[in-house]
Amino acid sequence: xxxxxxxxxxxxxxxxxxxxxxxxxxxxxxxxxxxxxxxxxxxxxxxxxxxxxxxxxxxxxxxxxxxxxxxxxxxxxxxxxxxxxxxxxxxxxxxxxxxxxxxxxxxxxxxxxxxxxxxxxxxxxxxxxxxxxxxxxxxxxxxxxxxxxxxxxxxxxxxxxxxxxxxxxxxxxxxxxxxxxxx
Numbered sequence: 102x103x104x105x106x107x108x109x110x111x112x113x114x115x116x117x118x119x120x121x122x123x124x125x126x127x128x129x130x131x132x133x134x135x136x137x138x139x140x141x142x143x144x145x146x147x148x149x150x151x152x153x154x155x156x157x158x159x160x161x162x163x164x165x166x167x168x169x170x171x172x173x174x175x176x177x178x179x180x181x182x183x184x185x186x187x188x189x190x191x192x193x194x195x196x197x198x199x200x201x202x203x204x205x206x207x208x209x210x211x212x213x214x215x216x217x218x219x220x221x222x223x224x225x226x227x228x229x230x231x232x233x234x235x236x237x238x239x240x241x242x243x244x245x246x247x248x249x250x251x252x253x254x255x256x257x258x259x260x261x262x263x264x265x266x267x268x269x270x271x272x273x274x275x276x277x278x279x280x281x282x283x284x
Contacts, residue, residue, distance in 0.1 A: 112176040112216050118184035126196050126280040129185055138181045146273070147204050148181040149211035153219060157226070159237040167237035169244065172226040174219050180208045192283065200280040207266055207273055211259055218255040222248055 121132035137144035158171040182205060185197050225247050231240035266273045 110174055110176070112178055112212070112219070114212060115177065115179045117179050117181045119181065121183045121185055123186070124190060124193065126193055126200075126283050129183075129193070129197065130277060130281050133183050137183065146183065146277075147208050149208045149215070150179050150181070151212075151215050152177045152179075159240060161235050161237055165235040166230055166232045167234040167240045169226055169229040169240060172223055174223065176216070176219050178212045178215055180205070180212065182208065196280050196283055200276050203272065203276040210262060214255055214258050214262070218251055221251050225251070 119136055119138070121129055121136055123129040123132050133146050134144055137146055138148040139145075140148050154175045156171075156173045156175070157169060159167055160170050161167050182201065185201070189197060226244060229240060229244060229247075231237075231243055234240050265271055268274060
């Protein structure tokens, strides 16, 4: 059962498609290599990105401390996915559907990692207190430090997941082989 705070917000999920071309699995995959999103040192099949903003309420206390009494996230997750041509040979269409369903499921896991991070941020934010902080400045520095740690952990979790999924024999690797080889 989600806490009251979790029940008050929902992530907005969007899909941004990029067009690819081809009539065979190999042609579709080659087109992904040419047109896929640029991430890091090369192109990817798909990518998950997010925009996170917060509405926070800090309250100075009579004892000159400061408490973060509320933190409401506004989270938009965008999945960038390939979009195949509308008309494909039946066998290629079937392989494509298996491929894109698997790739979408993979990206949704990244989305869940992001949502988990936001929930963790919320958990460490609400109720955070800084002593001797009547202007509520120290608390912001402490919060930024904690959020940085959670962000680093989320990125590492995503990299670890990709390492397994994209490795030889991994789920995404298998999806690529099925698409390109048609089995």
